[in-house]
Amino acid sequence: MGPEGVALEPMPHGPIHGTVGRVIEVNELTKRYGATTAVDGLTFTVRPGHVTGFLGPNGAGKSTTLRMILGLNTPTSGRVLVNGRPFRGLPRGLRHAGALLDAHDVHGGRTARAHLSALAHGNGLPRRRVEQVLDEVGLASAAHRRVGGFSLGMKQRLGIAVALLGDPPVLLFDEPLNGLDPDGVLWVRRLLRQLAAEGRTVLVSSHLMGEMEHTAHQVIVIGRGELIAAEGLAEFAVRGDRLGVAVRTPDVAGLTSALATEGATVQHEQDGSCTVTGLGAERIGELALHARIPLHELTPRHASLEEAFMELTADRVEYNSGEAR
């Protein structure tokens, strides 16, 4: 199963270069470190044109997976293809995929410009790209400063500049919002959506569902290295519907028996309302009308995405905190 589905936003520029698929294909990917299995038979596809959120609790194997996509770590078994090819086999990477894995993956003794220049030179990119990406991430005025003195937010911006340097069709970001101020968060979200709208493949990891709620169109959820869900954000949100439908009626007994015919259960709440589980709001309304039972309220109770995410991953959290005091 893959996160199929249509792009939520049309690609304004049409297909780019007919030759490359611009997809990330992860196939039965497994990574073991001794007795520990970090990634366990993971299979999913990331498609262009929308932002795909890569979600999971801490230690779920997100970073390991991203590293395997980029050929930094060798899988124990399975394989990953970027644009139809293993990334490790490419002579140069920046034009094929750009990545921000960890904002600290930079030598603190160099200036931002020197860091970018070395990377640009190595990939045969024109020198102007360095100034362009510095401008784009808002670091132009700090380009001559040594990276060691940068705040985490500035390092994140520098990491994003590295990812954008080769103007690649595939982009990977590991927790890009860490350390950013609210303006920065807003900027990154807009940038991610913009990159996707340009027809690029954008994979963004996060351990917070809330971060993805306003950014991603697709989600891939993993826990303990295994795939839990790979679907559109809307479908993912529906998982929260198991919280039921809130109903208010003067004839609770009548409604209970009417709904029981279709297997729904009605639970009485403290505030006098009822929670119906097992049926959608539409069907409850129809059955009530049929039985001529007046309804004063009929509200589907959506769990927040965060709640859906927590529920899904609850039994696969690697590091459980103790009971709250």
Added chain:
Amino acid sequence: MTTQTQTITERRVCTTDLGTPARFRDLLAAEWIKLWSLRSSYWALGGGALTVIGINVNSARSNADRLADQPPLPPAPPPGFPDLPQMVFDPLATAFVDPAWQLLMVIAGSVGAIAVFGEYTSGLIRTTFAAVPARRAVMTAKATVLAVVMLALGAVVAGTSFGVTQAILRDHNGLSLSDPGALRAVAASTLLAPLCAFVGMALGALIRHAAGTVAAVAGVLLLLPALFQGETYRWVAEIGDAMPLTAWNALVQNPESNDGMGLYPVSVTEAWSVFGGWSLVAVIIAVTVVHRRDV
């Protein structure tokens, strides 16, 4: 920093051409920038060169002072006593003072090591290899840039040391490059720097931690030959003879000097082979280890 909200400019998609050839000289340029964009490179190379030259020049100056107050030849032994072996002053040795060049070995080795472990300790290695997945090409470029820089460093230090010390000793049989053994000594000392940098690279790739690597560089380059100095067992001496420091000692030896090289002397050919062998093996280790490991 100031955090005005940036507007995302209209971007064109994938404007760069995927078909650009992957040129090795691009990687050389990248490694060149990386080396010279760190202040520590200037300090290590500049400071190291000046210190080594300084020690050599000082040795020549003090020898010249001493020789000036001394009769040219020791007094002949009184009649009836056998001739003593004459201790003749060797001007070549003042340009190649052992501790000075051992210091150069550690500096060159450390610069080579930093070029590798610096990427690991900072995490830069992931950025580097995500940008250039051809890891062996990156490491080869790194070794090439280091070789060029170290050859220049070695040539400057060896050439200056030789020129200045022999000029100071011009009244005491100071040598010129055309004298036997002089050019060989300068060449060997020049090549010692890249050799040690390669060894540093290999150790940096194997150990990947700062303190451990620098300790290993000093241990392998200086301590190991000291451990295998004994001549009681031939195999111990043979291992000692296969060390870069021992080979260098043999190559800077004045052929005119009667100062013996011990029971199992190293021939010039053997010494050059040690230089070549260590360099080659060190580069192969650095390239292979980095290629194979997860980063």
